[in-house]
Amino acid sequence: MTFKFVPGALVALAFGFTSCDKNDTESAPALRAKLDASTLTATSKYTESFKDAGGQSTVDLTTANQRLDMFSELNAYMALVAAAAPATPATLDAAKLRGYYNNTGSYFTGTGLNGSGLSLRATTAASFPATNAETVRVYLDQQLTKLATTSQSVNNVATPGSAGRLGRYLVDEQGIEVNQVIQKALIGALLLDQIDNVLLTDNALKADNRQVVAGKAYSELEHNWDLAYGYLTANAIMTTDINLTPRERFLAGYLNEKNGLASPGVYLAFLKGRAAIVNNDAAGVKTQADVIRTELEKTIALSAVSYLSSWKSASTLDVKAHALGEGLGFIYSLRFSTKYGADAAFSDNLLAGLTSGTNGTWSLTNAQADVAITAIKSKFSIQ
Numbered sequence: 001m002t003f004k005f006v007p008g009a010l011v012a013l014a015f016g017f018t019s020c021d022k023n024d025t026e027s028a029p030a031l032r033a034k035l036d037a038s039t040l041t042a043t044s045k046y047t048e049s050f051k052d053a054g055g056q057s058t059v060d061l062t063t064a065n066q067r068l069d070m071f072s073e074l075n076a077y078m079a080l081v082a083a084a085a086p087a088t089p090a091t092l093d094a095a096k097l098r099g100y101y102n103n104t105g106s107y108f109t110g111t112g113l114n115g116s117g118l119s120l121r122a123t124t125a126a127s128f129p130a131t132n133a134e135t136v137r138v139y140l141d142q143q144l145t146k147l148a149t150t151s152q153s154v155n156n157v158a159t160p161g162s163a164g165r166l167g168r169y170l171v172d173e174q175g176i177e178v179n180q181v182i183q184k185a186l187i188g189a190l191l192l193d194q195i196d197n198v199l200l201t202d203n204a205l206k207a208d209n210r211q212v213v214a215g216k217a218y219s220e221l222e223h224n225w226d227l228a229y230g231y232l233t234a235n236a237i238m239t240t241d242i243n244l245t246p247r248e249r250f251l252a253g254y255l256n257e258k259n260g261l262a263s264p265g266v267y268l269a270f271l272k273g274r275a276a277i278v279n280n281d282a283a284g285v286k287t288q289a290d291v292i293r294t295e296l297e298k299t300i301a302l303s304a305v306s307y308l309s310s311w312k313s314a315s316t317l318d319v320k321a322h323a324l325g326e327g328l329g330f331i332y333s334l335r336f337s338t339k340y341g342a343d344a345a346f347s348d349n350l351l352a353g354l355t356s357g358t359n360g361t362w363s364l365t366n367a368q369a370d371v372a373i374t375a376i377k378s379k380f381s382i383q
Contacts, residue, residue, distance in 0.1 A: 030280060031210060031219055037275040042264055045236040046229060050274055058218040063118060064230025069110045070120050071186060072249060074100035078179040081151050081170040094148035101144060124189045127197035136189050140182065147178040160362040167318025174360020177325030184326055188333020191231045191251040192296055197338055199228040200289040209277060221277055229270050240264045251296065258302040262295040297337035301380035304330035308369045324361055328354065331372065340380050350375060
């Protein structure tokens with residue numbers, strides 16, 4: 001578990017709650033004055049809506065936002081292989097890729113990132129048992145190495161069995177755009193996993209809300225909830241329309257693009273859930289957490305289906321390869337969709353069906369893609 005406050009809550013759970021639950025409305029003492037949740041709307045600023053008696057904000061998004069920024073810098077470096085004209089595509093350094101992922105080598109340019117003590121790798125698949133988490137981390141290590149190797153062919157034209165570019169997109173010998181797989185796999189393994197499986201689980205919602213953390217303005221439960229918000233956005237108000245700015249990054253961006261009708265409700269759920277924490281309304285907190293978790297997991301599934309469908313309909317190899325790379329990465333991320341009962345076996349079986357042909361995806365057929373699309377729609381109740 002990577003978030004320093006959650007393990008204490010989980011240890012307490014391991015010993016059992018032999019009397020009443022700490023966060024039961026009937027028993028927990030009030031840390032804050034009651035907050036009228038009906039005053040919170042789509043235009044309410046999350047970062048300014050929750051304050052202590054002295055008027056100080058109790059919201060701190062720092063560590064989650066720092067990981068978002070680390071992810072952005074890694075992603076920007078990987079994207080150099082797909083530079084559009086007149087820019088020249090670049091070869092990538094394996095040590096630098098690993099440095100971004102592990103926070104070694106002082107590669108980050110964002111203020112405070114290099115010395116933060118945080119890393120993307122340590123937070124990857126944090127909800128999984130140690131052995132399973134390491135399996136995911138090693139997979140991403142290997143993909144980063146493969147990307148560096150593949151980038152040596154950035155000036156070649158890709159053909160079955162040989163890495164190179166299709167249009168502006170770099171693919172490996174199997175026709176897979178590795179940088180897209182890495183990005184989409186990290187959306188699930190880092191962002192979705194932290195929000196859905198570390199910070200907003202039923203057990204995590206039993207974190208202490210009776211007192212503030214020593215030296216801080218927030219309770220443990222308040223901070224858990226705020227970090228979940230911070231893994232989606234650094235904005236005071238989350239943008240919930242794909243056509244508006246500031247554009248959201250990564251998971252929040254795909255929530256807007258692929259599950260747009262749900263996005264305003266997710267933002268309101270963060271506001272209402274945080275208010276329920278203030279009001280010691282444990283049932284209300286769980287209700288809003290369920291909304292968030294359900295819609296974010298469905299976003300991953302909708303994205304996977306959308307990109308496989310785009311692969312089928314595209315008429316040129318470069319567009320097909322780009323769509324497929326994104327789709328494969330989102331399918332990898334399905335293993336973190338625990339509310340829908342997806343797991344590693346579900347993801348890996350779909351990936352095997354899509355990539356095990358001659359020369360990998362070069363020989364992929366519409367029928368194979370349809371098998372994956374059907375399975376995802378069934379698992380996630382998508383019409």
